[in-house]
Amino acid sequence: MDTPFSTLLRAASRDAHTEVETSTFMSDLLGGRLCVDAFTRYTEQLWFVYRALEDGAHALRDDPVAGPFIRPELMRLAELEGDLAHLRGPGWRSGLTALPATAAYAARIEECARTWPAGYVAHHYTRYLGDLSGGQIVRDRAEKMWGFARRGDGVRFYVFEGIPNPAAFKRRYRELLDGVRADEVEKQRIVAECKRAYALNVGVFRALEGEFPLSA
Numbered sequence: 603m604d605t606p607f608s609t610l611l612r613a614a615s616r617d618a619h620t621e622v623e624t625s626t627f628m629s630d631l632l633g634g635r636l637c638v639d640a641f642t643r644y645t646e647q648l649w650f651v652y653r654a655l656e657d658g659a660h661a662l663r664d665d666p667v668a669g670p671f672i673r674p675e676l677m678r679l680a681e682l683e684g685d686l687a688h689l690r691g692p693g694w695r696s697g698l699t700a701l702p703a704t705a706a707y708a709a710r711i712e713e714c715a716r717t718w719p720a721g722y723v724a725h726h727y728t729r730y731l732g733d734l735s736g737g738q739i740v741r742d743r744a745e746k747m748w749g750f751a752r753r754g755d756g757v758r759f760y761v762f763e764g765i766p767n768p769a770a771f772k773r774r775y776r777e778l779l780d781g782v783r784a785d786e787v788e789k790q791r792i793v794a795e796c797k798r799a800y801a802l803n804v805g806v807f808r809a810l811e812g813e814f815p816l817s818a
């Protein structure tokens with residue numbers, strides 16, 4: 603019996619997931635060792651990543667491979683913009699800069715969106731399924747540490763108003779992965795791209811760690 607593709611993808615990226623989850627930046631952030639500026643800077647980086655993902659989503663809506671994954675209730679850019687306005691003030695856009703690692707990550711998403719829809723799916727999965735899962739832990743910690751209103755301004759990125767039942771949504775998403783239009787070779791390429799997506803996230807975390815070192 604063949605292993606469902608969603609199971610394969612999850613198993614193949616388990617080690618990479620452990621790496622992002624236990625990265626110094628994430629551990630310091632969630633461990634309460636960093637200030638809200640670090641959270642804001644991280645949120646800014648996410649804006650570049652989701653702009654790339656969601657510009658790609660508009661272009662791929664009718665694509666036979668990537669199209670079924672694209673759902674309006676997942677879109678995060680408006681929420682990120684609201685969070686940034688709250689965190690940085692109305693002029694948030696003027697000071698916004700992508701770290702080189704973030705620019706590289708966004709560029710890879712854009713490249714996949716333009717040239718390889720199945721590769722785009724790997725990026726889509728890595729971000730949105732993560733946001734629906736571990737993202738909720740990040741939200742909870744952020745609310746407690748920096749006093750954001752529960753599910754309110756500053757953490758709306760983590761709140762999926764259009765997804766009242768994330769477990770059911772994730773189940774359906776995994777069914778989509780299981781039915782993805784790709785042969786075995788292409789599925790292996792998607793797995794490799796997913797690992798690359800994790801590595802790109804690690805790159806962003808390392809860069810943030812460099813900007814917010816702990817003063818021992």
Ligand code: HEM
Pocket residue numbers: 608611612619622623624628632727728729731732733735736737739740772800803
């Ligand atoms: C401290 C940070 C994080 C924590 C605590 C965390 C925690 C978790 C947990 C508990 C799950 C399992 C949820 C379930 O079984 O339904 C999960 C799934 C996932 N996470 Fe994370 N995560 C973190 C960061 C990340 C990051 C940075 C990414 C990607 C960039 C990511 C990507 C994913 C993905 C893709 C899944 C879905 C795996 C699957 O079921 O196929 N996570 N995370």
